[in-house]
Amino acid sequence: MFFLFMQFFCLFFIGQKLTSLYFSSLSLFNFCNLTIFRPDCFIFCNLRYIIKQFGMRKKLVISTGAGMSAESGISTFRDSGGLWEQYPVMDVASAEGFERNPALVHNFYNARRHDLMKAQPNAGHKGLVKLEEWFDTYIITQNVDDLHERAGSKHVLHLHGELMKVRAIDNDTQIYELESDSLDTTPDTIINGHHVRPHIVFFQEAVPCFEPATKLVSQADIFVIIGTSLNVYPAAGLLHYVRPGVPVFYIDPNPASVPPGVTVLKTGAGKGVEELTKILVALK
Template sequence: MKNIVVLTGAGASADSGISTFRDADGLWEGHDVMEVASPLGFARNPELVLDFYNQRRRQLLEVQPNKGHYALVELEKHHKVSIITQNVDDLHERAGSSNVLHLHGELLKVRSTKNASLVLNWTNDLHIGDTDDDGHQLRPHIVWFGEEVPLLPKAAQITQSADILIIIGTSMQVYPAAGLVNYAPYNSSIHFIDPRPSIGENDFRDLSIIAERAAIGVPMLVSDILNKNV
C-alpha cells in the first residue's frame, strides 16, 4: 500500500462547474481580489464581501463532484490517500474522500470575527447581523490574502510522507501552497495533471505530466496506479 498525497487546486473542481474565480485579468467575478478576499476589503465593505461568498455558496450547493473526485475515492480503496486542497468547496468529501485538509478554509463554514477557533457549519446566506453567541459578527471561514495559513505546517508534514505526489488543477504559482511540492521526499514520484501545465518534466525529478483536465486526467492516472504501471 502506497502513501499517496494529492494537492488539488481550482482545476480539480472546474469540471463540476465551479468557477475558478480569478479571470485572466486577475479579477474575481469582476472584483479586484483585495475587495472580496482580504481583511481590509471586509473592513471597508462587509456587505460586498458577504454577498460575494453568498453567491459562491449558492453555486456550490447546485453542483456535484466530477469523475476526478470519484477517481480519488477509488484510489483510496487501495492506498492511503491524503488530499490537501486549495479549494474551499466540499466536493472531495461529497464524492467520498475521507482524509481532506482544506488549506484555504471552507465555503460551507463560517467563523467568529472575534474568535477564529469558533467555526460553524453554514449553508445559508450570511448577512450583517449574523453573530456568534457573544454578539460578534460572523465571517466566511476562508483564509484571505494577507492572513496566515494555519494548516500549512500540517500540510507540509503530510507531504513529507508521500510515496507518490499527485498535483491536480493548480498553476503551481500561488504561494505558500505551491511550495508544498518541495516537501515531497526525494525518491517520491510526482504526477501533474492540468490541461495547461505550468511546469515541465525537467523541473522536478521523476515528474510525469498529464495535460488533461481533471475529469479525464485523474481517472487515467488512477487506473495506471491501480494497474501498477506507476
C-alpha cells in the same frame, strides 16, 4: 515453546510500532477542525493481518487546485485581469476589503455558496475516492468548495478555508458549519454570541493548515498535483517537501514547468484521474 514465545513477542512489538505510526499520521488531521475516529484498542491476530492493514497500503497525497472543480462548473479563482466574478479580488478576498465593506463580502460569499449548491462532484472527485480502495489517501486542496467531501473523500485538508463554514470574528477557533437551508450571512449575523465572517483565508493572512500539509507531503509514498498552475503560494511550494525518489504526477490541461522526473498528464481532472488510477494500480 521458546520459538512460539518469540513469535508472539515479535508480532506484539511490530503491531505496537505500526499502530503508533498509523495513528501519528492520522493525528495531523486533528488540526484545522478535522476529526478522526480512533478506536480505544487495536488487536492484531497475525503478521499477515498487520501487513495487509498497514504495510501494503502506500500513502498517497494529492494536492488539488481550481482545475479540480472546473469540470463541476465552479469558476476558477480569478481571470488574468485580477477579477473574481467581476469583483476586484482585494475588495472581496482581503482583510482590508472585509473591514472596509463587510456587507459586500458577506453578499459575495453568499452568492458563491448558492452557486456551490448547484454544483456536483465530477468524475475526478469520484475517481479520487476510488483510490482509497488501494491507498492510504489524503487530499490537500486549495479549493474552498466541499466537492471532495460530497464525493466521499475521507481525509481532506483545506488550505484556503471552507465556503460552507463561517468563523467568529473575535475568535478564529470558533468555526460553524452553515446548513443548506440557511446559507446567507450579514454583518449582523450572530452565532453563539459571536459576529462571524467567511471561513476563508484572505489575501495577506497566514495559511494555518500549511504546516500539517507539509508534514503530509513529506510522508507521501506517491505525490499527485491536479488542476493548479503552481503559481499560488504557499501551496505551490508543497512540491519541495516531497522526499527524493518519491513518484510525482501532475495532471493539468495546461501544465506549468515542473522539475525533471515529474510525470505530466496533460488533460483535465476527470480523464487525468482515470489515467492516473491505471498507472498507480499497475505500480502496486
